[in-house]
Amino acid sequence: MRNKIILLIIMVSVFFIKLYPATAVTLTVCTSGCNTTVIQNAIYNASNGDIINILNGTYTEDITVNISVTLNATPYISVIGGFNVSVDNVTINGFNITQGITLVQSGLNGNYGIGIYVTSNNNNIKDNYIFNITGKNSGDSFTTGITGGIGGIGMGIYLSISSNNNITNNTITQIYGGTGGAGATAGTGGDGGLSSGIYLTNSINNNISLNNISNIYGGQGGAGGSGAPGPGGTGGLAAGIYLSNSTGNNITSNNFTKIIGGNFGGTGSYKGAYQKGFGVYISSDSYNNEIDTTNMVSGEAVYYYYKKNGITISNLVLNKNVSSTNLGKIVLINSSNFTIVNNTIANFTGESGNSGAMDVTGKKGNIGVGIYLLNSSGTNISFNTVSLIYGGNGGSGGNSEDGGIGGISASVYLNNSLNIYISDNIISKIIGGQGGAGGYGDGSGGTGGIGVGVYLTSSTNNNITHNNITEINGSKGGTGSFRGSGGIGGIGAGIYLIASTSNNISLNNISQLNGGLGGDGGAGTGSAGSNQIGFGIYINSDSYNNEIDTTNLVEGNKIIYYYNKTGITVKDNILTKNNSPTNLGKIVLINSSGFTITNNTIANFTGEAGTSGSYAAAGNQGQISQGIYLLNSSGNNITLNTIMQIYGGIGGTSGDDGGLGGTGGNAQGIYLELSANNNITNNTIKEITGGRGGTAGQSSTGGGTGGIGIGIYLKNSSGNNITYNNITKTYKGPAGASGSGASAGAEGEAAAIYLTAGSNNSIAYNWLYNNSNYTIYNNQNLNITAELNYFNASTSAAIGSLVYDYYEDSSLGIVDYKPWYLDTAFTISSDQAPSITINAPINNYNVSNETITFNITIDSNQSIANVSLYANFSGTYTINETNSSGDKNISYIFSKTLDDGSYLWSIEACDIDGNCTMTANRTINLDTTAPTMDILAPLGGSTIATADVIATASYSDFNNVSCEARIDAGSWQNMLGDGKNSG
Structure with a gap:
């Protein structure tokens, strides 16, 4: 029984101590007369819960706080050093803190400089002035090819694995990241050190408010x-x-000014990427934080919303040259039912990528965005003006590695978002980030960043309508290293779709789309990258299922794109502006049937260029281009269209010591893939040119092979009827240019009709001539029949030389043709217009005879349908007379009796195939009436007493006149004031 009683007493004693802790002791620190003159000593002598008041003096100490105390400074006591807080329940209040403590890093990387370092919980850091904290410069590399160290991070307050801290009302200024170290010979420079007023990593549920943070500078x-x-x-x-793997924090009423990223290392063509500064940097693992609009960056509020609903953001002007967060000026994540209207947004630049270590590619530049949505829905984005948005630049490559890809820029960026209504926005001057420089020796420059008006990735059921999108620019590719190739320029696109379906895109007006320039080759012997193209709407192969209607315009031309449609007529369109409305073609049918595509004029489409190869790699192939594109589409009628001037995409430049430059993209007037039972007839297709092969990199295998120029291309397509088409002037793609120590490539092929991958079709009565290579190219092991086509040859041997089949490559099938000349009903057509020689009258002809004879000689390969005289004899410029005799290679006479006057006239000649030529306007001046003249002085019978006689007269005429006078049959003298029609 006695043992039980003792146990009870012990338990009660412990319980009593927890309920009634000892009273806190107050210690003082000052220069004399206090408990101690050293802050650290006071901490050593304190117990949990004690209060330490620092009354005066300046203290040069790195202070370790390893017991739960309150440190109060009589404002503002200076500490030259900093605080390292490793226990909970600490208060640091009212200090001037400078220089900070050092957190040692490994290798060449610079050490961290920290004002207050916290690795514990439930602390209170308030009313401190923290300044002049610098991350240490990193070490230079002295091992060949090794990248310099990364500059040390400078932080005012650093929270690591900390929670429930209160960081409030502190002033933090003059925080600097360390300078990156120099690379060794052939090495890349190290990145400058990060700088941050308050830095959180692996920290949750902290309150950060009312802090004034300024003059934060990233290291060079x-x-x-x-x-x-x-x-x-x-x-x-x-x-x-800065938030890294940190969530649940409350960030309010902080004021940020002069947050400035570090300058690039290096100079000239060897410079790295400059960096940006951001009010609040939010890593992808740190989205779940409360960051409200009471936070201000240079007077501009931070608009960041996580898991919010039903908020209106309107009538804001967010055009300061600051980046409030690293994601965009307005950011919605996991949010819904917002209204974002009538805002002006400008001047945002994304984060640049870091440089690569040895054998590591430079990092990609990050996105630059005006309005950013992730995992969000049901939001209206309308009537906003968004401009001057820039993607981040790519980082430099490590030794022999490629530079980073430039960052995407977009006015509106949707990621995994749905039911967003984007309408009536004005979007302009959107520019991708520049590709990073290649690492020394052999690294190629990075690809230029994509510039986009509206960018969708993994997003569905959104409505994009009535937007005005202009001046969208892909950026320049990165510069190659000493021998490295330049990167390809970035794509410019009004709207970009990747992994995104079921979106409705209508009534958008898109213009001034420009791909980026290729990057320069290395200063030694590198080759330049290829220039890129701009597209109205870029549709990735995983994004075909979208509603993109013909109310969308690119430079005034319709975008004609149909997915899963049937029975539509597409006719009488003139699609000749020098632009590419989509990346697939000027008229696009996918999974569609029963269309009639007729009487359209299509010209000037260029395919996407291929990317540059890395070191020891070939360039990538240019993309195909086509006037009319059919994929998995059947039962369509394509007739009476004119298609011309289609160009395949340029191949990418090969890398240093790489393979060939990329093959040029094929160009097709009409392209069919997995498409059956289409009727393709009576189309005129000409001037189709394969893409140029990519340039050879230094000491590479050589330049790329040019692409194939093709009139009609069939891939895995059968049962199509191809008749009465006039296909001419299909051109081989030019050879890729040579590089230093590398030869030029080879020209491509050309064919009027090209078949591959099991295509069996009816090919008859087509005019296939003046092609630079082949008429029919049967690139498959299937025999085909092509009857009664005109090959511009009259013997079997000559025709055979124009056909590519089994007899050129025994793995291929045979083309069985019945020559055109065996069918007497066959009519030969031509696409060469007649030529006109004007024999009389000459241009600006002045004549006094009222009858004018027009004498013209017509030369033509075909019979002439008509020759017409156009003139304004009746006051209206129109056809005056037509001769339809049908004769060719003869002279035509038109005789006209005209009144006095000045007239315009010209001649038009058309052959029976519809090819027409018209001369430039000429002028005739007809004047059959003599001028009138009255002598005003001297009068008749006058006596002149002087040696000089002045004669004056008035005159008038239909045409200008020349006036002369003489006395007593003397010589004629010009009178002043002549050369007009009256005077």
Whole structure:
């Protein structure tokens, strides 16, 4: 029984201590007369819960706080050093903190500089002035090819694995990231160090409010190695608040100014990427934070919403040259039912990519966005003006590695979002980020960033309508290293779709789309990258299922794109502007049937260029281009269309010591894939040119082969009727250019009709001539029949030389043709217009005879349908007379009796195939009436007493006149004031 009683007493004693802790002791620190003159000593002598008041003095200490105390400074006591807080329930209040403590890093990387370092919970850091904290410069590399170290991070307050802290009313200024180290010979410069007013990693549920954060500067990137120069490093990022793997934090009423990213390392063509500064930097693992609009960046509010609903954002002007977050000026994540209307948004630039270590590619530049939505729905984005949005630049490649791809820029960016209504926005001046420089030796420049008006990825059921999208630019590719190739330029697109379906796109007006320029080759012997193209709407192969109607315009031309449609007539369109409305063609049918496509004029389409190859790699193939594109479509009637000037995409430049430059993309007047039972007849197809092969990289295998120029292309397509088409002037794609130590490539092929992958079709009565290579190219092991086509040859041997089949490659099928000349009913057509020689009258002909004879000689391959005289004899410029005799290679006479006057006239000649030529306007001046003249002085019978006689007269005429006078049969003298029709 006694043992039980003792146990009870012990338990009660413990319980008593927890309920009634000892009273806190107050300790003082000052220069004299206090408990101690050293803050650290006061902490060592304190117990949990004690209060330490620092009354005066300046303290040069790195202070470790390893017991739960309150440190109060009589404002503002200076600490030259910083605080390292490793226990819970600490208060640090009222200090001037400068220089900070050092957190040592490994290798060449610079050490961190930190004002207050917290690795614990439930602390209160308030009313401190933290300034002049610098991450240490990193070490230079001295091992060939090795990248310099990364500059140290400078942080005012650093929370690591910390929660439930209150960080409030602090002033944090002059925080600097360290400079990146120089690369060794052939090495890339290290990146500049990050700088941040408050930095959180792996920290949750903290309150960060009412802090004033300014003059935060990322460190400068390091220089590339000298001698064999590598590119410089990327400048260090700057952030007012930086969140890494940190959630549930409340960030309110903070004020940020002068948040400036670090400058690039290196100079000239060897420079790295400059970096940006952001008010609040939010890593992808840190979206779940409360960051409200009371946070201000240079007077501009931060608009960031996570898991919010039903908010209106309207009538804002967000055009300061600041990036409030790293995601965009207005950001919605996991949010719904917002209204974003009538805002002006401008001047946002995405984060640049970091440079690569040795054997590591430079990092991709990040997106630059005006309005950013992730996992969001049911939002209305309308009547906003968005401009001057830039993607981040790619980082420099490590030794012999490629530069990073430039970042995407977009006015509106949807990621995994649905039911968003985007309408009536004015979008302009959107520019992708520049590709990063290649690493020394052999690295190719990075691909230029894509510039896009509206970008959708993994997004469905959105409505994009009535937007005005203009001046959209892909960026320049990165510069190659010493021997490396330049990167390809970035795509410019009004709307870009990837992994996105069931969106409705209508009534958008899109213009001034420009792909980026190819990057320069390395300063030694590198080859330049290829230039890129702009597209009205770029449709990735996983995004065909979208409603894109003909109310969308690109430079005034309709976008004609149909998915899963039937029974529509497409006719009488003139689609000749020099642009590519989509990346697939000027008229596109996918999974569609029963269409009639007739009497359209299509011209000037160019395919997407291929990307540059990396070191030791070939360039990538240019993309195909076509006037009319059919995929998995059947039962369509394509007739009486004129298709011309279609160009395949340029192949990509090969890398240094790589394979061939990329093959040029094929160009097709009409393209059929997996399409059956279509009727293709009476179309005129000409001037179809394969894409140029990619340029050879330095010491590569050589330039790329040109693409194939094709009138009609059939792939896995059968049962189609191809008749009475006039296909001419299909041209081989030009050979890729040579590079240093590498030869030029080979020309491509050309064919009027090209078949591959099991295509069996009826091919008859087509005019196939003046092609630079073949009439029919049977690139499959299937025999085909092509009867009674005109091959511009009159013997079997000559025709055979124009056909590519089994007899050129025994793995292919045979083309069985019945020559055109065996059918007497066959009519030969031509696409060459007649030529006109005007024999009389000459241009600007002045004549006094009222009868004018017009004498013209017509030369033509075909019979002449008509020759017409156009004139304004009746006051209206129109056809005056037509001769339809049908004769060719003879002279035509038109005789006209006219009144006095000045007339315009010209001649038009058309052959029976509908080819017409018209001369430039000429002028005739007819004047059959003599001028009138009255002598005004001297009068008749006058006596003149002087030696000089002045004669004056008035005159008038239909035409200008020349006036002369003489006395007593003397010589004629010009009178002043002549050369007019009256005077």
